[in-house]
Amino acid sequence: MTKDVVATYYFRPRSDTTPEAAALAIAEEETTGTWTEITTTTEYVRRLDGEVLSLEPSGNGYVTRLCYPAEIFEAGNVPQYLSVVAGNLFGLARLDAVRLLDVEFPETLVPFAGPKFGMEGIRRLIGTTDRPHVGTIIKPKVGLNPKDTAEVAYKAAIGGVDLIKDDETLTDQTFCPMDERLQAVMAKLDEAKSETGQEVLYAVNISARADDIVERAEHAIDLGANMVMIDVITCGFTALQALAEAPSVTVPVHVHRTMHGAITRNPEHGIAMRPIARIVRMLGGDQLHTGTVSGKMSHDVGELRGDNAALTDPYHGLKPTFPVASGGLHPGKVAAELKNLGTNIVLQAGGGIHGHPDGTEAGARAMRQAADAFMAGVSAEEYAKDHRELARALERWGNR
Numbered sequence: 010m011t012k013d014v015v016a017t018y019y020f021r022p023r024s025d026t027t028p029e030a031a032a033l034a035i036a037e038e039e040t041t042g043t044w045t046e047i048t049t050t051t052e053y054v055r056r057l058d059g060e061v062l063s064l065e066p067s068g069n070g071y072v073t074r075l076c077y078p079a080e081i082f083e084a085g086n087v088p089q090y091l092s093v094v095a096g097n098l099f100g101l102a103r104l105d106a107v108r109l110l111d112v113e114f115p116e117t118l119v120p121f122a123g124p125k126f127g128m129e130g131i132r133r134l135i136g137t138t139d140r141p142h143v144g145t146i147i148k149p150k151v152g153l154n155p156k157d158t159a160e161v162a163y164k165a166a167i168g169g170v171d172l173i174k175d176d177e178t179l180t181d182q183t184f185c186p187m188d189e190r191l192q193a194v195m196a197k198l199d200e201a202k203s204e205t206g207q208e209v210l211y212a213v214n215i216s217a218r219a220d221d222i223v224e225r226a227e228h229a230i231d232l233g234a235n236m237v238m239i240d241v242i243t244c245g246f247t248a249l250q251a252l253a254e255a256p257s258v259t260v261p262v263h264v265h266r267t268m269h270g271a272i273t274r275n276p277e278h279g280i281a282m283r284p285i286a287r288i289v290r291m292l293g294g295d296q297l298h299t300g301t302v303s304g305k306m307s308h309d310v311g312e313l314r315g316d317n318a319a320l321t322d323p324y325h326g327l328k329p330t331f332p333v334a335s336g337g338l339h340p341g342k343v344a345a346e347l348k349n350l351g352t353n354i355v356l357q358a359g360g361g362i363h364g365h366p367d368g369t370e371a372g373a374r375a376m377r378q379a380a381d382a383f384m385a386g387v388s389a390e391e392y393a394k395d396h397r398e399l400a401r402a403l404e405r406w407g408n409r
């Protein structure tokens with residue numbers, strides 16, 4: 010394990026720039042340098058210079074690993090970390106494209122507690138050991154009033170989901186005020202639990218201004234919330250940190266990444282999901298959306314597996330964060346997701362549950378049946394022979 014920070018970038022230099030000069034330009038820009046020699050530097054500053062550790066061709070460009078001395082980082086200050094590893098470099102004209110692929114932080118720069126619950130803690134709350142969790146997003150995204158939202162939640166819970174969440178755009182709007190919605194949903198989940206005996210988590214979206222978010226979480230918990238959700242990119246990483254580090258926030262934090270595509274999607278320029286996954290785990294995200302292998306959002310299976318490993322592999326003694334596969338999933342896609350990503354995953358479906366021909370409860374049952382089929386080593390088609398809800402889903406959407 011290095012004692013400094015090592016950042017890995019893909020880049021494509023401008024035609025008049027050698028790859029060596031381009032890699033050095035990043036190392037200088039993000040540490041002690043600028044575009045020209047300066048008269049003000051001193052010998053003792055040199056120890057803080059960035060260094061090019063490796064440089065090799067990759068696709069249309071190059072991959073380089075840069076070393077940033079740990080001393081230039083303020084321990085515990087993630088906005089400052091990002092200003093170095095993901096700062097001005099993206100604007101350097103000498104680079105036609107540059108993408109931060111991954112970043113390794115030394116122990117000294119991970120003074121964070123990480124997830125309070127993490128994957129294991131959430132499994133304990135639900136009472137599972139190895140099966141995938143099934144979740145749903147209330148659909149339509151926005152528009153339902155609190156009473157109807159709670160009714161949809163009740164049907165999903167009776168159908169067997171482990172998690173219900175608000176959509177990323179739903180917070181405390183007048184058509185569905187958070188207080189009313191939360192209390193109505195929790196009351197219906199209690200009703201469902203009295204029928205099924207099954208605990209279900211409801212991730213109420215508390216995304217708000219950074220100096221208000223902890224108070225909003227505390228208020229939600231006072232009203233009975235058993236999980237909260239944050240849009241981490243739009244709220245900011247430190248809003249997640251404030252939530253996760255607040256002793257008063259005693260429930261798991263579900264992390265949505267809406268807006269990430271503007272940063273992560275271009276394979277040549279921006280920030281890959283891996284560094285974001287590491288930071289969310291460090292800052293205490295208990296669950297995090299990372300993508301699917303077969304859903305509606307663009308995806309790279311190799312990258313995705315690595316991103317999920319960054320959430321679940323041993324890392325500075327932090328609890329694993331539960332990866333969430335979501336976006337265009339339905340029961341016919343469950344086997345492909347589990348085959349590629351393993352069963353330590355939350356499979357989430359909105360349209361794939363509420364769009365079931367027989368409604369939400371049947372949609373939830375079909376998702377659970379698809380997961381049960383996989384755990385039993387049986388194909389979805391075979392399992393559907395005596396599981397009607399799954400059969401109806403496969404009829405509607407097929408098995409891929």
Ligand SMILES: O=C(O)[C@@](O)(COP(=O)(O)O)[C@H](O)[C@H](O)COP(=O)(O)O
Nearest residue numbers: 146298300306335336337338358359360
């Ligand atoms: O609004 C949506 O699209 C979803 O609620 C999925 O709904 P469906 O199940 O109806 O598609 C999620 O926000 C996406 O999964 C986010 O993408 P990602 O998980 O990639 O961050």
Ligand SMILES: [Mg+2]
Nearest residue numbers: 146176177178
């Ligand atoms: Mg959504």
